[in-house]
Amino acid sequence: MQVNTSFRLAFVPGVTPGKWARVWSERLPGVPLELLAVPAGQGEGVLREGTADAGLVRLPVDRDVLSAIPLYTETTVVVLPKDHRLTATEEVSLADLVEDVVFHPLDDALGWPGELPGRPSVERPATTADAIELVAANIGVLLVPQSLARLHHRRDLTYRPVMEAPQSQVALAWLQDRTTDLVEEFIGIVRGRTVNSTRGRGTPPSAPAAETKKGAQPRKPQSPKAGQKAGQQKAGQQKAQGKPRPSAGGRGGAAPKRGGGKPKRRG
Numbered sequence: 001m002q003v004n005t006s007f008r009l010a011f012v013p014g015v016t017p018g019k020w021a022r023v024w025s026e027r028l029p030g031v032p033l034e035l036l037a038v039p040a041g042q043g044e045g046v047l048r049e050g051t052a053d054a055g056l057v058r059l060p061v062d063r064d065v066l067s068a069i070p071l072y073t074e075t076t077v078v079v080l081p082k083d084h085r086l087t088a089t090e091e092v093s094l095a096d097l098v099e100d101v102v103f104h105p106l107d108d109a110l111g112w113p114g115e116l117p118g119r120p121s122v123e124r125p126a127t128t129a130d131a132i133e134l135v136a137a138n139i140g141v142l143l144v145p146q147s148l149a150r151l152h153h154r155r156d157l158t159y160r161p162v163m164e165a166p167q168s169q170v171a172l173a174w175l176q177d178r179t180t181d182l183v184e185e186f187i188g189i190v191r192g193r194t195v196n197s198t199r200g201r202g203t204p205p206s207a208p209a210a211e212t213k214k215g216a217q218p219r220k221p222q223s224p225k226a227g228q229k230a231g232q233q234k235a236g237q238q239k240a241q242g243k244p245r246p247s248a249g250g251r252g253g254a255a256p257k258r259g260g261g262k263p264k265r266r267g
Contacts, residue, residue: 007182010036010055012043013128014074014109014147015170017056023189031182040107040128047175054174054183058109058145061173068173071190074145076110076167077159079152081138092160101140103131109145110166116143128152 007024011017017035024033038046043057047066061068078092086092094117102118105125121140125131131142132152145168149159172190174183 006032006034007054007186008034008036008052009186010038010043010046010052010057012038012040012055012057012109014145014151015056016147020186020189024186027189027195028182028185040109044173047173050175050178053178053180054172054186057171057173059169059171060111061171065176066173067176067179068171069187069190070169070171072170074147074168074170076143076162076165077146077149078162079132079135079142079144079149079157079159081135082156082158084141086160087158089160092162094162094164097141103134103140103142105131105142109148109168110143111168112166132157 007028009017009021021033021035024031036046036052038052038055040058043055044061044066046052047055047057056071057068059068059070078086078097080086086096089096097118100118101121102116103121103125104112104116105128107127109128118141121134125134128142128144128148129152132154134140135142136154136156143162143165146159146161172187
């Protein structure tokens with residue numbers, strides 16, 4: 001395998017690589033995993049520059065340059081002040097937002113195909129964090145992936161799922177011409193491959209010549225005395241059941257008497 005001092009993994013806001021990082025440390029303790037938190041719009045850039053070996057980013061990315069494996073799709077929610085009228089509902093539709101100012105930050109993670117619902121803001125906030133501050137000031141609302149709503153949680157804000165809104169996909173991405181062994185290792189981890197997978201680093205243990213059932217103990221060879229004792233026990237069981245023991249001649253019942261007595265004299 002290619003020798004590396006470390007493996008650098010970039011991730012954008014809202015993505016939590018902790019569970020995969022733990023598996024990495026267990027499987028490759030000799031290769032430190034460096035986690036690089038990058039702004040939402042810079043995930044693809046750090047991969048192109050070679051600052052990171054791979055990244056957990058939001059789609060879309062340039063598939064002519066990067067390879068990408070979609071991992072999961074997030075629910076879209078609307079972030080609201082707690083006293084907003086829509087907090088009385090469990091789900092919100094885009095039509096419900098027609099009266100609200102809907103912020104569209106420059107680092108938007110949803111990639112709206114057209115115009116946003118509701119009324120546009122005078123200026124686009126620079127970041128999602130800036131837009132959250134405006135929502136808290138009761139100026140408007142914000143549509144984001146649910147993980148970002150949790151990341152920017154405040155006591156005076158809440159959120160509700162939004163039907164019909166675009167959704168964000170999180171993917172593992174890397175440069176196509178830099179698919180190293182360590183990249184393959186991380187692909188295996190995010191896909192749930194076991195350590196003994198044929199595409200992983202681990203080598204499966206050799207199987208024994210004769211496999212036994214799980215938990216079963218191998219049978220030990222029987223000693224002559226043990227066999228004799230077993231035969232005596234079997235004979236005792238047959239006698240108790242009323243079965244005759246075989247005679248020396250091989251037939252059941254009593255052995256015949258010898259001689260048959262004196263011959264009778266003829267009168």
